[in-house]
Amino acid sequence: MTRPFPGGTCAGQPLVYALMLALALLAGCGKSEQGAPAQRPPAPVAVMTVTPQTIPYSASFVAQTESSQQVDIVARVSGFLDKIAYQEGDLVKVGQILFQLDPKPFQAQLQSARGSLQSQQARLTTAQANLGRIKPLAAQNAVSQSDLDKAQGEFDAATAAVYSAQATVTEAELNLGYTTIRSPVTGLASRSKQRQGAYINSLSETAYLTYVAAIDPIWVNFSMSQNQLANYQGLIAKGQVVAPKDGRYEVQITLGTGQPYPYTGVINFTDPSYSQDTGSFLVRAVLPNPKHELRPGMFVTANVKGITRPDAVVVPQLAVQQGPKGHLVYVVNSAGVAEIRPVVVGDYYGEKDIVIADGLQAGDRVIVEGMLKVVPGQPVQIAQAGGAAGQAPPGARTGAAAQTGGAAAAQPEAKPAEAPKK
Numbered sequence: 001m002t003r004p005f006p007g008g009t010c011a012g013q014p015l016v017y018a019l020m021l022a023l024a025l026l027a028g029c030g031k032s033e034q035g036a037p038a039q040r041p042p043a044p045v046a047v048m049t050v051t052p053q054t055i056p057y058s059a060s061f062v063a064q065t066e067s068s069q070q071v072d073i074v075a076r077v078s079g080f081l082d083k084i085a086y087q088e089g090d091l092v093k094v095g096q097i098l099f100q101l102d103p104k105p106f107q108a109q110l111q112s113a114r115g116s117l118q119s120q121q122a123r124l125t126t127a128q129a130n131l132g133r134i135k136p137l138a139a140q141n142a143v144s145q146s147d148l149d150k151a152q153g154e155f156d157a158a159t160a161a162v163y164s165a166q167a168t169v170t171e172a173e174l175n176l177g178y179t180t181i182r183s184p185v186t187g188l189a190s191r192s193k194q195r196q197g198a199y200i201n202s203l204s205e206t207a208y209l210t211y212v213a214a215i216d217p218i219w220v221n222f223s224m225s226q227n228q229l230a231n232y233q234g235l236i237a238k239g240q241v242v243a244p245k246d247g248r249y250e251v252q253i254t255l256g257t258g259q260p261y262p263y264t265g266v267i268n269f270t271d272p273s274y275s276q277d278t279g280s281f282l283v284r285a286v287l288p289n290p291k292h293e294l295r296p297g298m299f300v301t302a303n304v305k306g307i308t309r310p311d312a313v314v315v316p317q318l319a320v321q322q323g324p325k326g327h328l329v330y331v332v333n334s335a336g337v338a339e340i341r342p343v344v345v346g347d348y349y350g351e352k353d354i355v356i357a358d359g360l361q362a363g364d365r366v367i368v369e370g371m372l373k374v375v376p377g378q379p380v381q382i383a384q385a386g387g388a389a390g391q392a393p394p395g396a397r398t399g400a401a402a403q404t405g406g407a408a409a410a411q412p413e414a415k416p417a418e419a420p421k422k
Helices: 009-035 104-139 145-178 226-238
Strands: 043-051 053-074 079-084 097-101 180-182 187-189 208-225 250-254 265-270 280-287 299-316 321-323 326-332 338-349 353-358 365-369 380-383 409-412
Touching: 043 299, 043 326, 053 187, 053 280, 097 208, 104 145, 145 180, 208 226, 208 299, 250 265, 250 280, 299 365, 365 380
Parallel strands: 043 380, 299 409
Antiparallel strands: 043 365, 043 409, 053 208, 053 299, 079 097, 097 180, 187 208, 208 280, 250 299, 265 280, 299 353, 321 326, 326 338, 326 365, 338 353
């Protein structure tokens, strides 16, 4: 036997009917909302209008500094090293004394050579006087022709002996001067290879004493590959880049710490042949180094300047998206609808921009802010950008030389629409 609900079977029916009515009302409301979905408002975006302009083109290379004049200091005469007259590692001036060899043996050789010279000069004086007496007598046939020839021979021999003795004196003076070793250039002097008191043999390895490296100006060397040169020449032929008219390529370097070097140099040498090992050729730039910040052997980044890229398109890096088939940007057409535009990116320009090599043209409106809210094919509301993009500083950071071409530069739209009111 079934137990009825409290209050009887009839008392529970009104509660059941109430629940069923509530469920029916809720179901009806749900169908009404699904039948009339809410319209999504246009996404607010900021755009910039592409305008052709000329921008600098820079090529970056890994480079190394080198002394513009490094001279090995080698002893020309043998002797004992009396003194090391410079502070090792310091800057020395041209003509400054670096080493002093024992001069006493060479002073003695010089005195001996001078004594021989005086002896030969005395012999020449006697021979000259004898020849002066013989000539008048020979003219009067008072002496034989053989006596005249003998006197003339003695005079000529004495003259030659004087020349030889004078050369010996000059050599002795040079050797004495070589005992004092001076710096031939102004630069940094390396450590001494020999110590005070050591015997220096001018014909052996001990003759090498140190070296002096000139550092102002200083050289910066880097290599350019055959492919890089071919690409660069191809860009010039297509008119995508323009070389400096006077052929003067400037070079700015960036130190290993990322700090720019304050002085600018120029390329003054290119190797006429390629290296058989690397397939590249050497390029050398000369830079001033008045504060001696650069030392030989430092690794730096060399940025070649003086090249321009006409009709380039530059957009903010944040405006470029990575799609499944490559890079793309969002553009706004004349109807105010967002579209996807595939692009080919080039080099970085400045700190926040990038060059678009292909895909955009003058007059295109590129979305630079609000891309996450954009639905392709849907209208957008153009708002004011948070900042002017596409105006990168002249110091662009780029890839290797002649890797990409140029197209057109981008600037913010002149009169952006006001943001929609909330």
